[in-house]
Amino acid sequence: MSDLYEVIYLSTRREGLTDQVIVDEIVLPSGIKNRHLDITGCLWFSNERFLQILEGPREAVEQVYEAIRSDDRHYAIATVSTSPVTHRSFARWGMRALRGDEQNQIDQLIEYHAPNYHRQPAKPTAQPDQPLIEQVRSFLVTLSQADPSPSL
Numbered sequence: 001m002s003d004l005y006e007v008i009y010l011s012t013r014r015e016g017l018t019d020q021v022i023v024d025e026i027v028l029p030s031g032i033k034n035r036h037l038d039i040t041g042c043l044w045f046s047n048e049r050f051l052q053i054l055e056g057p058r059e060a061v062e063q064v065y066e067a068i069r070s071d072d073r074h075y076a077i078a079t080v081s082t083s084p085v086t087h088r089s090f091a092r093w094g095m096r097a098l099r100g101d102e103q104n105q106i107d108q109l110i111e112y113h114a115p116n117y118h119r120q121p122a123k124p125t126a127q128p129d130q131p132l133i134e135q136v137r138s139f140l141v142t143l144s145q146a147d148p149s150p151s152l
């Protein structure tokens with residue numbers, strides 16, 4: 001597919017948003033809606049954060065990302081990467097939920113892209129770090145292949 005596109009972003013969970021609500025009211029309806037739009041992806045979440053990967057036709061991905069950005073169930077949305085991709089990493093899932101703790105790679109990504117989350121200020125000139133993004137993507141792909149998901 002020539003216009004396959006991927007968006008990766010980080011955000012912070014609104015306080016009081018439970019795992020159950022995330023699964024029932026975000027992941028499940030998103031999976032259905034995404035499938036209709038030919039979008040696949042994953043939603044990783046820890047106690048504090050979301051990290052989502054959306055992949056599919058560019059127009060559809062951008063439209064859904066726009067809706068997600070104005071959703072008040074999360075805030076401090078930081079776009080990590082937007083780019084054309086040659087293949088899908090999460091082809092089997094409209095939206096694969098992945099429950100995790102903060103992980104090394106994801107922590108590093110947060111330092112680069114959402115410095116306010118961390119005590120130490122990130123370098124103001126920090127550029128998107130392609131190898132780090134690839135590490136995070138493949139970490140999430142591996143996690144998604146564990147069936148069932150570790151904590152869901």
Ligand SMILES: Cc1cc2nc3c(=O)[nH]c(=O)nc-3n(C[C@H](O)[C@H](O)[C@H](O)COP(=O)(O)O)c2cc1C
Nearest residue numbers: 026030033034050052064067068069071073074095
């Ligand atoms: C962290 C997070 C991730 C979301 N992911 C998706 C998604 O992948 N697809 C989707 O359609 N909506 C997603 N949503 C929900 C959208 O923000 C929005 O509520 C929904 O698209 C509205 O759909 P509707 O207009 O069909 O009711 C997400 C919301 C949050 C807070």
